Amino acid sequence: MVSLTVDLISKSNHFKKQRGISFAQYLKTLTHLHFSNKNIEEIGDLSVCGNLSVLYLYDNNITQIRNLDFASNVTHLYMQNNNITHIDNLHNLRKLSNLYLGGNRIAAVEGLEQLHHLKELHLENQRLGPGEKLLFDSRTLLSLAETLCILNINNNNIDDITELSVLKNLQHFSAALNKLQSIEEIEEVLRLWPQLLLLDLRGNPVCKELKYRDRLITACKSLEMFDGRKVSEATRRFLLWKKSRKHLEEKKQVHTLSANDHLLFNRYDTELCP
CATH class of the missing domain: 1.20.5 (Single alpha-helices involved in coiled-coils or other helix-helix interfaces)
Structure with missing residues (x-):
């Protein structure tokens, strides 16, 4: 099993290029850690990397988010295209602003109640089982209501976004390739998103509704981009x-x-x- 540890970091090309500092000093000053596409299956003890702010772990085989209690300075976490099934153990990442979890196996959006600075959440293309759709915990949604600006939930079998209406500061919302059908429900949600600038619903059944584009543009008076086209x-x-x-x-x-x-x-x- 490949585990991300300080030993693995010591063997990386990035550290080998450093000159004039010890490995211990390097770990203490490390702010960006690049370990994407390295067949990593778990995160080991990285507690000495206290200044880490950006962690790239996409395109690996990680099944569980763990051992990040030390990462209180992390602002960007890239863990898309792994095998993660649950959003766990992120409560100590109090400065986290951008979270990328697309292409995993997550069925429920939860466990984000302590992330009071989260602005971007990317959850597109979850590999769900037959008949499953991405669900949202109400406590998590309420905790993100004031801060979340960008939400990507493309291709997750979602048929209703009414519960997302509490996210009143959304500016970019992508829910393409889902199963949204009710234009009336979408109109009601958009009226509660006064700051929305970008909306993408391409590939949903609702797109076939009569005057679909006209109705949603009039429902959301702030839109600048809608389904990839500019709104003048x-x-x-x-x-x-x-x-x-x-x-x-x-x-x-x-x-x-x-x-x-x-x-x-x-x-x-x-x-x-x-």
């Missing part, structure tokens, strides 16, 4: 104008019908009660 201010103004005009016409029609109904009632009243 002129387009937004035109769609909002069309919507308001339609609303006024419908309102006017209701008043006209009401007046007609009133005249009709008076006519029948006169005929029945001469």
Whole structure:
């Protein structure tokens, strides 16, 4: 079993290129650790690397997040394309802002309640079992409501995003290649995301709905990119104008019908009660 330890670090080319410092000094000053695509299966004791801020461990065979209690200075953690099944043992990473966990086997988004600085969360392409979809723990969502700006949940069999509406500071949201069908539900969520700039829902059944693009642009007035296409201010103004005009016409029609109904009632009243 290949384990990421200080011994493995000592054999790395990066350390061998260093001149004039001892290995102990190197470990204490180490801020970036690159060990992607090294067949690593577990994280060993790295507690001497107290200044580590960025850890690259993508494209390995890691099954469990562990031994990161020391990593209080880590801001970026790249662990995509491993075999991780649960989001565990991240509570001490209090400075973590960017978390990359795409391409694993995670079925539930949980265990992030202590990460009060998390801004980016990438969970795309989980390798789920038949009939499974990515689920979200309500406590985790509430804990991220104020900080999370970017969320990527592409290709995870998701059919409803209503519970994500609490993430009121989202700026980028990608949920392409899922199973979203209800345009009404999506409209309601978008109205609760006033800062959303980028939205990607390509490959969902909802994309086939009549006036799908127009409806969601008018529901979210801050959008700049939608399904890979820029939303111009002129387009937004035109769609909002069309919507308001339609609303006024419908309102006017209701008043006209009401007046007609009133005249009709008076006519029948006169005929029945001469």
